[in-house]
Amino acid sequence: MRAQLRHLYTKLFEPRAAVLMYHRIAAPSSDIWEIAVSPANFEQQLAFLKKKYQVISLQEMADSVANKKIRRNSVALTFDDGYVDNYLQAKPLLEKYELPATFFISSGNIGQETPFWWDELEQLILFTQQLPATFRLGQFQSQADLKDENYLTEDLRLKHTSWRACDEAPPTSRAQLYYSLWQELKPLSHAVQQEKMQLIREWANPSGETLPELKSMSLAQLQELGRNHLFEIGAHTVSHPALAFHEAPYQKRELAENREFLRQATGQGVDLVAYPYGNYNTDTLATVASLQFKAAFTTEERTINTQAHPHRLGRFQVKNLPAQEFSQALSRW
C-alpha cells in the first residue's frame, strides 16, 4: 500500500522527465519494427522539443536520478546501435538545433560492411525476388512451406512493407518464417547467429546486394561524433546479444570489450549503457554495477523519477510522427 501511495505521489507531484529512444533517422521502404523516423519528422520533433521541453544530456538525466533532483519537463535523446544515418542525418539536425544526444554503439559492426543480422534477415526473407518453395534445414527449428509466395509479387511486397511486427501477426507465410527465424536467432551467440545466417543466405541466394544504408558508422564517423561537445557515446555491447540468454562471463566480456573499444575510439570515458533489445537479468544488473556503469537504460516504457533504479531506467521509443502527433505521444508519457 505504501509503495502504491508513493508511486501515486510520484506520478502526481514530481516533475516529469523522460528519455527518448531513436534507432534510425531515415525513410526506408520497409520498417517492420518501426525504428526509423524520417529526417523531416525528426526535424519537426527537435524543433518542438527545443520550444516546449528542456532537452538535457543523458549524463545530466542520470545525475538528476542520483541526486534525486529531477528537472521539470526534461527530456534526453538517445540513439541505439550506431547506424550510419545517425551520423549522416541525425548529427547535422542535432547541431542545427544545438541539442545534446547520446549514441549507444554496438561496436562489432563499426567500419564493417555487414548489416545487423535482423536487417539482413528481413531483406532475405521478405524481399528476395525468388525463394525456394520450402524452408527445411536440419540446423533450424523453423520450417516453412512458402506455397505460392516463393515469388515476390507486388501484392506480397506491399503486405511486407506495411507490416508492423510489434503490433500485428505476420501477414504472409514469408513473414511467418521471418518472425520464427527472428525468434530462433535472437537468443543465440553472435558466432552461432552468423553460422545460421550463412545457411539462410545460401538458401535464399539473393541476386542483389544488401542495402548500403543498413550499415553502421565508420570508425572515423564515430570518432567525429565523439569529438563534438553536444554528443556522448554510450555502451551497447560488441555483438548486440540478448544478454539475459547468456552466462554472466559472456555478458561481462560483451560489455567490457565494447566499452574499451569506445574509450579508445573516442578518448572519452564511457559510463552509460543501453541493453540490446532492452533485455537483461539479475546477472546483467550485477555486471553493470561491477563495471561501474553510472546508469543503464532498458526499453521499458516509463518516465524517469527519483525512485528509479539507476540500472533499469525506462525509455520511450519514438515513432515516425510529425510534430503534432509527437506532442500528443509525449503528453501521454
Ligand SMILES: [Zn+2]
Ligand atoms: Zn540495439
